[in-house]
Amino acid sequence: MSVSSEHAPAPEAKAPEKGAAPSRWTTALRDMASSSATVIIFAILGALILAAVLIAAADPTVQKTAGYIFARPADFFKAVWDSVSGAYSALFRGAIYNPDAATFARKIKPITETLTAATPLIFAGLGLGIGFRSGIFNIGAQGQVVLGAVVSAYFGFAFNLPVVLHLIVAIIGGFLAGGLWAGIAGFLKARFGANEVIVTIMLNSIAGFLMSYLLTTTAFMRPGSNNPVSQRVADTAMFPKLFGQDFRLHWGFVLALLAAVAVWWLMERSVLGYRFRAVGFNPDAARTAGIKVERMYLYVMLVAGGLAGMGGVSQTLGTEGVLQEGVAGSIGFDAITVALLGRSRPAGIVGAAILFGALRAGSPLMQTDSNTPIDIVQVVQALVVLLIAAPPLVRAIFRLPVPLKEVAA
Template sequence: MKNLWQRVSRKLALPLLAFALALLVSGLLVAFSDSEVLALKSSPLQMLVKAFATAGGAFAALWQGSVFDPNLTRNGYWNGFYPLSETIVAASPLILTGLSVALAFRAGLFNIGAQGQFIAGAIGASFVGFYFDLPVVIHALAAILAAVIAAGIYGGFVGLLKARTGAHEVIVTIMLNYVAGYFLLWLLSTETFLRPGRQDPLAPEVALTARLPKLFGADLRANLGFIIALAVAALVWWLLQRSTWGFRFRAVGANAVAAKTAGISVGRTTTTVMFIAGALAGLGGAVQILGSEPALTAGVGGTFGFDAITVALLGRATPIGTVFAALLFGALRAGGLEMQASTETPLDLVLVIQALVVLFIAAPALVKAIFRLKNLDQGATISSKGWNG
């Protein structure tokens, strides 16, 4: 038990220290970008006190906007957790898209196409959701299945191209992101997908029978998609650590030549990994459409697919790490608006925090040097040969 705790502590040390450094640097940026703080430069002590108060106020607003807001408890204590509900809503698709990127990383592949796969899944879920009239539960399952298959094929096509022609998955997936985005724009102009009476690109809402049930009542948007995301994360962990296919994925990711020599079909493994990665991102699109955004729009993908790369990196390409990284990013996304509204802190600062976390995660030697740590476990890293860890 002691050895397990030590291993877990070493694994968590780098992300936690990186996050602490990101908060520290971000706090300095918040404090010294405030005109009231700079106006006290003639009195260093007062300036320092004001700087701490400004940074503390910004981070308190971030917490209040992402976890618990006491101002909302007037109509019931549980209403104070509305921000936490919004964090869960933002994190659910991020968990699934992050798992998509992380799984590909573990197999030595760079899935930069989670954005396009997310859109493909959202299209499939939306079409089944509003076009067909099915019973409750069956309708939601059919929409999710359509999303998984559509996005899986979209991702598997990349793996097939790489296996058969040697096409680099980074280039192909980046191009397919554009294909998915522009295809969605065209689709929303067609008679089938354009909502009657509307000229702007907006699809009909999915039927109530296809929507995911809410977890904490009608007033909070958190829905079953979060439970689905956690269950899928556990399934991906089992796939990687306990299944034969997972062993093949990791073997190809560690050394494709050695894996081929051992009798593993690298081409089949590559195609399978990209199919599953696409399906995971597509499931994220389904959760978004069936859970919190019931109408397909041109901006349905947001930045989920691109944020997934950062989430997978912060989570060190592990399912558990990806879940916590997605929750962190969901909190930053949900709390950033409150921080901006109550303290007039620019919303762009949230992006700065995210970028700083990634910067420190990607530079473990810098973190070790700052904290003078010799035995810090650096864990998984990305190299030119894929994901090592």
């Protein structure tokens, strides 16, 4: 007996298929949460959290209140908060903006100091980034910074030229010095297959000792002084100040930003940059495609060394005005971290250099105002590098999703 259509059971609604594609918003949020930029942000956040633990542990008040934490836990947590917030507040006031200053110029001076400290790191980081993307591990940025500083300083005080011409000549001299110094490693790698890591590390030592020797010669030593300090660079060869003599920030920072744009164009829009990237991706395939790989190695080192040399130029012609033993500081080594943190991309390198410039500019006030050991800043930098080098660790700590392309793989 047939059942009428009126009394037939209603068809069940279809359940969504198990493998149904996620919505556009879900996909977009997943892409944002799994991107490299998100990993970098959380790596920095994680480094600051871990550094906060060290800041609290080094504070005498926290140590004292920890002795009776079970009797009065509020005292302990208040001491931890005061220690960490005081340290990071001092870091902010020393690196970004100081609302306690008397005048507006003094309030904004911290950010100008941050950008001043970031300028040589931008130049050197750009040079290292080009090398990393081209498959060359240039560890010799420190020596290239030193040679750029030496030659630019010498051109700055040994020649008497008109205002604009003098600065241009000194800049070109420093750029060429850094490029030729790095070109030694590039030539040895291209001609004999020498390991660029070993060669550039050795060149770092040679550059440091060479500068020490030159500062004892009559050509460099300041007349009437026994200290290893050169003559002062002529005013005609110094970078003009961006905001007047009350601030140290100079036009070298603008030149560094222009260099970042130029490096972006070189690597992303030019034929030479395409060859650089092809060699870095697969030198054998690049050679099969007709690219002269050995020649590219030399070209990469010349360009990268020139940019690193500009880091020394910005020191002698921008902030210091003289050549002395500590003029290069640890710029070349810090630039390795900056290039890695910035993923060897110009925009990332600029951002990473400003971050490290902020840590460098704000650490003195953090030490004096909150009695925080200045070594904590070095710890923050090291933790950032550690976490950036291990994206899976950052994703595991903060429960970030894995990129879809890695899931597919």
